[in-house]
Amino acid sequence: MDHKSVFARYPLPAILVAPDRTLVAFNDLMLDYHTKRDGSDDVLRATVGQDWTGLSPTPALKAQGRAFHEEVFSTDGVAVTEWRMPGDAESPVFGRYWGRRVVEGDTVTGAVLVREDISRAIEHEHLARRSQILFQLLAERIEDIVLFMDVDGTVISCKIGRAHV
Numbered sequence: 332m333d334h335k336s337v338f339a340r341y342p343l344p345a346i347l348v349a350p351d352r353t354l355v356a357f358n359d360l361m362l363d364y365h366t367k368r369d370g371s372d373d374v375l376r377a378t379v380g381q382d383w384t385g386l387s388p389t390p391a392l393k394a395q396g397r398a399f400h401e402e403v404f405s406t407d408g409v410a411v412t413e414w415r416m417p418g419d420a421e422s423p424v425f426g427r428y429w430g431r432r433v434v435e436g437d438t439v440t441g442a443v444l445v446r447e448d449i450s451r452a453i454e455h456e457h458l459a460r461r462s463q464i465l466f467q468l469l470a471e472r473i474e475d476i477v478l479f480m481d482v483d484g485t486v487i488s489c490k491i492g493r494a495h496v
């Protein structure tokens with residue numbers, strides 16, 4: 332099985348880039364992502380043979396992409412970067428790119444960059460943090476007895492009025 336067929340079967344949107352930042356190829360999931368984001372597949376297709384960081388919608392994200400590219404090509408392991416896509420404040424898109432260079436023999440020939448949408452995880456993290464803050468505020472202001480128990484029903488802490496036992 333050649334590397335192109337393996338790349339095409341990645342379970343996440345992915346691109347193949349050259350050491351000089353040239354976009355070499357992309358899989359169908361990346362094409363679907365850009366078609367949804369851009370309204371067509373023209374932007375992604377037009378970037379083949381060009382600097383892949385040109386796909387970034389802002390100068391800051393383009394600079395982050397270039398720094399990530401340099402990190403990918405300067406390490407033997409997997410490099411990771413996270414970003415926030417500008418746009419709708421109600422539902423921003425958070426993402427993570429994983430990158431690993433491709434070495435054939437003694438030559439670094441490119442890198443595979445895999446895109447992961449982590450928007451739901453970030454949203455859940457924000458909700459959990461907010462819930463924790465609200466619970467702390469409630470616990471600080473309550474005048475009654477509050478028992479904190481683990482999942483087995485064992486009391487792990489007790490709060491009486493404003494004193495913590």
